[in-house]
Amino acid sequence: MAANPMSQFDVYRIGPEIKVGAFDISFTNASLFMILSTVSVLLIFNLGSKKNSILPNKIQLLAELSYTFVSKMISDTAGSKAKPYFAFIFSLFMFVLFCNMFGMIPYTFTVTSHIIVTFVLASFIFIGVTVIGFIKHGFGYLKLFVPSGVPAVLLPLIVVIEIISYLSRPISLSVRLFANMMAGHTMMKVFGGFVISLGIVGGWLPLSFSVALTGLEILVAFLQAYVFAILTCIYLNDALNLHH
Amino acid sequence: MVKKIYFHSLFFSFFFIKEAFAAENGGMPQLNPEFWVSQIFWLILTFGIMYLVLSKLILPKISKNLESRKSQILENIEAAEKQREDSDAKLKEYNEIISKSKLEANSIFNQARENALKDIDAKKQVLDKQIDNEIAEAEKEIDTLRKNAPDKINKIAIETSSELLQKLIGTEVNNSSISAIVDDLSKRNGDKYYGN
Numbered sequence: 001m002a003a004n005p006m007s008q009f010d011v012y013r014i015g016p017e018i019k020v021g022a023f024d025i026s027f028t029n030a031s032l033f034m035i036l037s038t039v040s041v042l043l044i045f046n047l048g049s050k051k052n053s054i055l056p057n058k059i060q061l062l063a064e065l066s067y068t069f070v071s072k073m074i075s076d077t078a079g080s081k082a083k084p085y086f087a088f089i090f091s092l093f094m095f096v097l098f099c100n101m102f103g104m105i106p107y108t109f110t111v112t113s114h115i116i117v118t119f120v121l122a123s124f125i126f127i128g129v130t131v132i133g134f135i136k137h138g139f140g141y142l143k144l145f146v147p148s149g150v151p152a153v154l155l156p157l158i159v160v161i162e163i164i165s166y167l168s169r170p171i172s173l174s175v176r177l178f179a180n181m182m183a184g185h186t187m188m189k190v191f192g193g194f195v196i197s198l199g200i201v202g203g204w205l206p207l208s209f210s211v212a213l214t215g216l217e218i219l220v221a222f223l224q225a226y227v228f229a230i231l232t233c234i235y236l237n238d239a240l241n242l243h244h
Numbered sequence: 245m246v247k248k249i250y251f252h253s254l255f256f257s258f259f260f261i262k263e264a265f266a267a268e269n270g271g272m273p274q275l276n277p278e279f280w281v282s283q284i285f286w287l288i289l290t291f292g293i294m295y296l297v298l299s300k301l302i303l304p305k306i307s308k309n310l311e312s313r314k315s316q317i318l319e320n321i322e323a324a325e326k327q328r329e330d331s332d333a334k335l336k337e338y339n340e341i342i343s344k345s346k347l348e349a350n351s352i353f354n355q356a357r358e359n360a361l362k363d364i365d366a367k368k369q370v371l372d373k374q375i376d377n378e379i380a381e382a383e384k385e386i387d388t389l390r391k392n393a394p395d396k397i398n399k400i401a402i403e404t405s406s407e408l409l410q411k412l413i414g415t416e417v418n419n420s421s422i423s424a425i426v427d428d429l430s431k432r433n434g435d436k437y438y439g440n
Contacts, residue, residue, distance in 0.1 A: 006272060011279040023281045030279065031286035038290040042297050049305040054313055067306045087299030094298075095291055116280045117287055182274065 005189035009113055009182065029109045030117070037098035037111065045094075066094070073230060078237035085236060092121070093229035096177065100221035103185065104214070112224075113181035115174060122174035125232050133239035144238060173231055180224050184217045394430060401426045 013026045048063025056064060070090045074082050082089075096112055103110025111117055133141040145162040146155070191213060194206035402423045409417045 009273040011273060011276075011283070013279075023285070024279070025282045025285040026279070028279055028282055028286075030283050031290075034286050034290040038294040041294060042302070045298065045302045045306070049302050049309060052309040052312060054316060060309075063306055064310060067303070067310065087303050088295060090303060091291065091295040091298050095294060111287075113274070114283060115274045116283050120284050120287055121291075178274070182272075 005186045005193065008109070008185060008189055011109075011114070030111055030114065033099065033102055033109050033111050037095060037102055040102075041091075041094045041098050066090075070229070073226075074233050077230060077233040079241055081240040082233065082236050089229055089232055089236075092125075092232060093225055096121075096228050097222060097225035100181065100225055101218070103181065104218055104221055110181050110185055112177055113185055115178045118174035118178045119170065121228075122170040122177075125173065125235065126170040129232075129235045129239045132236070133242070136240060137242050141239070141242060143242060169235060173228065177224050177228055180220055184213070184220055188213050188217060398423070398426050398430055401430075 018026045048059045099111040191206045191210040195203040
């Protein structure tokens with residue numbers, strides 16, 4: 001079982017089966033790591049916002065740097081109109097980042113390596129952004145699909161392409177995160193398996209690879225959380241400042 | 245590029261150790277819908293709680309902290325600026341006082357010098373006048389002396405010559421004839437003695 005590089009993605013029930021109607025909402029290892037991520041985020045940021053000293057201590061600095069990092073990211077990509085959505089994007093970034101980072105600890109479960117989780121997040125963003133766009137611009141939001149300065153002959157084609165690209169947003173957003181996480185973790189598992197199968201003689205090469213991959217995966221974990229958040233900002237920018 | 249390497253390695257890994265898990269190869273667990281509902285439920289629950297707590301409690305506090313720090317720093321900068329301005333004003337005042345007192349000292353010095361010069365001038369004038377007067381008086385005296393000198397000499401000559409004659413001849417000689425001779429002589433030789 002442990003040799004299968006995909007077995008790390010198995011979801012299994014912890015504790016009894018909980019059923020609400022026809023739905024199984026049992027507590028699983030995925031739920032455990034979602035709760036762990038949430039609790040650590042809340043703990044860190046609660047500690048980081050408790051005291052207000054002019055010279056911040058380490059944890060306060062961490063919280064404030066994250067705050068300014070995300071707030072700068074939002075104002076850079078979506079402008080000042082996106083301020084009411086700051087808390088959502090901040091939570092999104094932190095949730096994805098912590099789930100990714102928890103996955104980097106050996107023997108843990110990576111919540112974001114499951115397509116259903118990333119897809120729910122991405123669809124929520126997609127639906128939310130679309131609703132915001134229609135509230136802000138009414139049917140004028142449909143102008144998003146009609147870029148200005150396109151020759152009339154090409155317009156039908158362009159509109160179709162734009163609509164397809166718009167509709168594929170939740171898929172691309174969710175698959176990007178899920179695939180990156182899954183591929184990285186599978187790679188690490190595979191190289192770990194090589195270390196064992198090649199033994200003390202030949203195992204050093206995959207081991208060094210494993211070490212390098214761990215560093216790369218930590219980078220990817222951060223980068224994918226960042227990409228997820230910044231793409232959300234870009235979609236939000238389309239909905240808030242309609243200028244195509 | 246990185247992804248390509250991933251998938252290549254994935255492919256090779258399957259190639260190498262496919263025997264190891266050929267028996268339990270059930271595909272991707274991600275596509276098994278058994279726990280999808282549970283994952284969605286827990287995702288919404290945890291993410292919702294996280295969002296609510298962050299947006300209602302924690303983020304406003306952090307933002308307030310940042311704001312208060314910013315304002316405090318601005319206040320401090322303002323205070324520092326104010327103090328600098330104050331010190332600048334003080335420095336200016338000080339410089340003004342110094343330059344004013346320098347001017348004052350200069351003017352006092354100049355006045356004193358002028359006064360002294362005036363004093364000296366006045367005294368010099370008085371002295372000059374005195375000297376001039378004295379010179380004039382002396383000249384007058386010399387003049388009178390010079391004027392009187394020939395007469396006296398003549399008189400002495402007359403008296404001496406009359407006495408000489410008296411002793412030589414034993415008779416009194418008429419003074420008037422002697423004086424006529426002396427006058428005549430002095431007129432002729434006067435130039436030799438007095439230079440006029």
